[in-house]
Amino acid sequence: MNLTDIKKSFKRHEARIRVGRGIGCGLGKTSGRGHKGQKARAGFSRRMVYEGGQTPLFRRVPKRGFSNARFATPVTAINVEVLNHFRKGTEVGLEQLREAGLVKGKVARLKVLGRGDLEKALTVRAHAFSKTAAEKIAAAGGQAEVLGA
Numbered sequence: 001m002n003l004t005d006i007k008k009s010f011k012r013h014e015a016r017i018r019v020g021r022g023i024g025c026g027l028g029k030t031s032g033r034g035h036k037g038q039k040a041r042a043g044f045s046r047r048m049v050y051e052g053g054q055t056p057l058f059r060r061v062p063k064r065g066f067s068n069a070r071f072a073t074p075v076t077a078i079n080v081e082v083l084n085h086f087r088k089g090t091e092v093g094l095e096q097l098r099e100a101g102l103v104k105g106k107v108a109r110l111k112v113l114g115r116g117d118l119e120k121a122l123t124v125r126a127h128a129f130s131k132t133a134a135e136k137i138a139a140a141g142g143q144a145e146v147l148g149a
Contacts, residue, residue, distance in 0.1 A: 075128075076107045080136050081116020083124065093125040093147075110147075118142070 019031035033040040049056050082102055086092050094110050097103040103110070112124060114132025121141035129137070134144045 073108050074106070075109045075111050076103055076105075077111045077113050078102060079113050079115040080118045080133050083112075083118055083122055083137075084116075084120060086120065086122060088120040089122070091123045091125065112137075112144070 017027065018025070019027040020029070022028045030040065038044055049058065051057070078097065083092060085100055085102065086096065090096070094103065094107060097110070098107075109127040111128040112126045112130065112133045114130045114136055118136050118140040122137065123143045123145065124137055125145045125147055127147050129144045129146065137144045
């Protein structure tokens with residue numbers, strides 16, 4: 001679609017259809033709602049999953065398994081290469097990562113993983129470190145401090 005496809009309309013606004021104004025309008029008496037019943041009443045709204053009275057699909061399909069996913073503590077992982085963003089000798093924690101825009105959203109636990117290389121000596125504070133991440137931080141002359149749960 002291009003701006004050239006749009007044609008100027010002569011009608012500014014489409015007039016709304018006024019129902020229940022006699023038989024001449026074609027939508028008089030029952031106003032297009034038919035005769036009686038639930039759908040003819042004011043305020044009627046049907047559930048999205050309603051299937052006309054038959055047993056809904058979610059009740060017909062067997063339930064299987066169990067998931068502990070909603071009880072899991074979300075862990076946000078960052079790699080060692082991301083830490084090169086900071087100056088040498090800086091203490092890097094969750095607050096510093098958030099200020100730098102490297103971690104977003106709600107973070108319950110932070111884990112540092114070992115992908116990439118670290119070229120600066122930093123003091124890194126996180127809830128967990130992979131074995132390679134701790135080795136790379138130490139090799140660069142920094143420290144890996146484990147925070148309590």
